[in-house]
Amino acid sequence: NAGVTQTPKFQVLKTGQSMTLQCAQDMNHNSMYWYRQDPGMGLRLIYYSASEGTTDKGEVPNGYNVSRLNKREFSLRLESAAPSQTSVYFCAGERGDNSEKLFFGSGTQLSVL
Amino acid sequence: DAKTTQPPSMDCAEGRAANLPCNHSTISGNEYVYWYRQIHSQGPQYIIHGLKNNETNEMASLIITEDRKSSTLILPHATLRDTAVYYCIVRVAQGGSEKLVFGKGTKLTVNP
Numbered sequence: 100n101a102g103v104t105q106t107p108k109f110q111v112l113k114t115g116q117s118m119t120l121q122c123a124q125d126m127n128h129n130s131m132y133w134y135r136q137d138p139g140m141g142l143r144l145i146y147y148s149a150s151e152g153t154t155d156k157g158e159v160p161n162g163y164n165v166s167r168l169n170k171r172e173f174s175l176r177l178e179s180a181a182p183s184q185t186s187v188y189f190c191a192g193e194r195g196d197n198s199e200k201l202f203f204g205s206g207t208q209l210s211v212l
Numbered sequence: 213d214a215k216t217t218q219p220p221s222m223d224c225a226e227g228r229a230a231n232l233p234c235n236h237s238t239i240s241g242n243e244y245v246y247w248y249r250q251i252h253s254q255g256p257q258y259i260i261h262g263l264k265n266n267e268t269n270e271m272a273s274l275i276i277t278e279d280r281k282s283s284t285l286i287l288p289h290a291t292l293r294d295t296a297v298y299y300c301i302v303r304v305a306q307g308g309s310e311k312l313v314f315g316k317g318t319k320l321t322v323n324p
Binding site for chain 1: 246248253255258261297314317
């Protein structure tokens with residue numbers, strides 16, 4: 100039981116490159132989330148998925164796309180990376196019940212040069 | 213925008229109780245109050261949550277005022293490992309889905 104697993108842990112991109120951040124959970128979570136965290140800031144929600152096959156925008160969705168192809172996996176794609184997307188990205192999952200709690204992955208540190 | 217207000221930083225002596233306040237004056241009747249913490253650059257960790265009754269678990273106690281407009285997280289015997297950013301969150305409902313919106317939290321420093 101690995102919980103919420105994010106890959107990669109570190110990534111360096113050049114401006115304009117694309118990449119996909121992977122997130123997988125084995126906790127039977129219905130809802131999954133992608134957050135970003137900039138230095139000295141709290142977490143800001145990028146996208147979330149309340150259930151398999153559905154996705155919704157969060158606070159800062161511009162420049163990102165997501166895919167929830169199955170219950171376990173929720174990926175975040177940067178089509179054309181920009182320096183402003185340098186951040187630490189966290190994936191989280193929860194069962195979706197109002198009284199439930201989020202479990203977070205260990206984060207992906209992304210630098211865009 | 214986050215629906216909560218927290219002090220940006222607090223200090224506490226090791227072994228003493230740490231009391232972290234949170235204002236959520238616009239909370240609605242079916243919204244829960246959640247507390248998470250983030251140690252250094254790790255992913256946030258769930259601590260406790262409640263609706264209107266006080267709650268206690270192995271990590272902390274949560275005291276919610278009768279009008280539910282504010283709450284206090286209590287770490288009864290703070291240790292150096294409790295140094296972290298603590299987030300108070302009220303659930304936000306949108307389009308039938310639930311999501312958690314984090315603010316900037318309170319940076320708690322436990323001093324020896």
